Amino acid sequence: xxxxxxxxxxxxxxxxxxxxxxxxxxxxxxxxxxxxxxxxxxxxxxxxxxxxxxxxxxxxxxxxxxxxxxxxxxxxxxxxxxxxxxxxxxxxxxxxxxxxxxxxxxxxxxxxxxxxxxxxxxxxxxxxxxxxxxxxxxxxxxxxxxxxxxxxxxxxxxxxxxxxxxxxxxxxxxxxxxxxxxxxxxxxxxxxxxxxxxxxxxxxxxxxxxxxxxxxxxxxxxxxxxxxxxxxxxxxxxxxxxxxxxxxxxxxxxxxxxxxxxxxxxxxxxxxxxxxxxxxxxxxxx
Numbered sequence: 256x257x258x259x260x261x262x263x264x265x266x267x268x269x270x271x272x273x274x275x276x277x278x279x280x281x282x283x284x285x286x287x288x289x290x291x292x293x294x295x296x297x298x299x300x301x302x303x304x305x306x307x308x309x310x311x312x313x314x315x316x317x318x319x320x321x322x323x324x325x326x327x328x329x330x331x332x333x334x335x336x337x338x339x340x341x342x343x344x345x346x347x348x349x350x351x352x353x354x355x356x357x358x359x360x361x362x363x364x365x366x367x368x369x370x371x372x373x374x375x376x377x378x379x380x381x382x383x384x385x386x387x388x389x390x391x392x393x394x395x396x397x398x399x400x401x402x403x404x405x406x407x408x409x410x411x412x413x414x415x416x417x418x419x420x421x422x423x424x425x426x427x428x429x430x431x432x433x434x435x436x437x438x439x440x441x442x443x444x445x446x447x448x449x450x451x452x453x454x455x456x457x458x459x460x461x462x463x464x465x466x467x468x469x470x471x472x473x474x475x476x477x478x479x480x481x482x483x484x485x486x487x488x489x490x491x492x493x494x495x496x497x498x499x500x501x502x503x504x505x506x507x508x509x510x511x512x513x514x515x516x517x518x519x520x521x522x523x524x525x526x527x528x529x530x531x532x533x534x535x536x537x538x539x540x541x
Contacts, residue, residue, distance in 0.1 A: 362492035369499040376419040408447040417527045426500040429493035437463035462517040
């Protein structure tokens, strides 16, 4: 019997060692992947419970706050008897605070329902230019009160898209109202609409204080405020709600520096949500 070459024997040992090491790595990778899946599942369950809790609490607050607001209005209108100027001042302040709480509850309910996926989007034809124009007209009084200059740049052709009119209106209101709120008196706001192949692109530019780079992504997080804006009233949920609505339409939203100073909020959405739904289903099926 011939003796095996020592070099060949060493190669066999090395190969076996490599094979065992690869098997060990594969087993470890499989274990880590399973752990990540389990953690992801637990995280989703916790998020679901949290959303359900917030929705329940917000709903329980809604009716009592509405009753308080109505009662305060009755007192201010003199339906319960005469009140002094001092009493009127105190009640007016309480009414303003309860109004802010009602808006907070409404925004929290909207955001929670969107995150839980229990707000179905409608697929309906709508004139997006008309949607923007109608919203701008409704908020024109706020623009005039601050003597702001408003300009619009819309295509001359009618833009019929498929989406959820109510939700897209809500998203634009939040963005447009944000521009009015943070733009100084006699500042400028510009709303533009551009067609890009199968998408439309909406831009809301303002000459407000702008947003530091470190906050450009955080600004869309719940309750996020940049330090300079802490004194501004509001729930801090307008931009997160707008972001969720745009993303439900398979769109994107972000903020840049406005070349003229201030901020430039941009969002894009597909012209036809029905086709976008089909493409998303195909992608998930792969």
